[in-house]
Structure formats: C-alpha cells, structure tokens
Amino acid sequence: MLSDDELIDKCIQSNDRQAQKELYNRYSAVMFAICLRYMPTYEDAEDALVTGFTSIFTKLNSFQNKGSFEGWMRRIMVNNAISMLRSNSKYAVTLNEDAMYDLQSPHNTIESGMNAKDIIALIRQLPTGYRSVFNLYAIEGYSYEEIAEMLNINIGTVRSQLFKARKILQDKLTEHDRK
Numbered sequence: 713m714l715s716d717d718e719l720i721d722k723c724i725q726s727n728d729r730q731a732q733k734e735l736y737n738r739y740s741a742v743m744f745a746i747c748l749r750y751m752p753t754y755e756d757a758e759d760a761l762v763t764g765f766t767s768i769f770t771k772l773n774s775f776q777n778k779g780s781f782e783g784w785m786r787r788i789m790v791n792n793a794i795s796m797l798r799s800n801s802k803y804a805v806t807l808n809e810d811a812m813y814d815l816q817s818p819h820n821t822i823e824s825g826m827n828a829k830d831i832i833a834l835i836r837q838l839p840t841g842y843r844s845v846f847n848l849y850a851i852e853g854y855s856y857e858e859i860a861e862m863l864n865i866n867i868g869t870v871r872s873q874l875f876k877a878r879k880i881l882q883d884k885l886t887e888h889d890r891k
Contacts, residue, residue: 750793
C-alpha cells in the first residue's frame, strides 16, 4: 500500500486515475461524515463529497506538507459544504440578527446515556444556520471571527446562532435523560 505522500505524488505527476481512486477510497468515509454534518440530506452530502474531492484533486499541487494531509482535505470539505449551503437559497443559512439572546451560557453539563451516533443525529436536526455554526465552532474548532468570515455574517450572529444551537441540543439531551 502506498503512503499518502506517494499517492499525492502519483496524482500530481501523472494524474494517475488509480492513485486518485485509492486516495478517494482511503478518505471518502471520513470526508463523507464531515459532509453529513453540514448538509441537510444524505444526497446533498454525497454531492458535497464529490465536489469536495474534485476540489482536492484540483488543488493537490498546493498541498505543502505543512500539517496533516487529512486536515488539509477536511478544511476543503468544510469550505466546500459551506459554499454549497450559501449558494443554494434552499439551504440559505438562517440569520436572524434581531434574535440575540443573553450569551451567558450556563456551564452545567448533562450526562447522557446517548451514544455518539444519537448525538450526531440530534445535531443533524438543528436548522441549517445553527448546525453550520455549531459544527464549525464545536467540532471543527474555528473561532467566532473565522466563522463570521466564512459565513459572511457578523460575530454577534455567530454567538447568537451558537447559543441557540447549544440550547436546543441541551433541551433535547435533557428530554432524552428524562425518558
């Protein structure tokens, strides 16, 4: 089995379709999981995956071996998914500037018997705007400023959307724990 560096070289130097296929097979499951976190439907996530890999293959020569290759691909997938959401009015990020909440979120935690799959399912139920901001902040680790720039919104809106997403998830987890 070829290393990532060898696969990258083969993809760049000779545009080797077999190397591209191997790279896709090696990382498609992880990248698809990322797309599923952002896209509202399974089919949209598949579209985002294909478009994301097209971008990856197009930009492979710009990968400079600074940091992990998987991290570089992840960033492309996230940016691609967000771009798809922004460009499709059907999934336009809901941004209600007037609905600012008190951003002093409680630091209490809920211990739940839910597994990761159930929690991911809850996150997928969030409205598109909330889900996008939550994923970018809590899962991908972007700052408020980076999220605001990526989504072309102000920082106050990022904070509001994140607060609302956390509140909805906290309520759902509390409801689950009561059952």
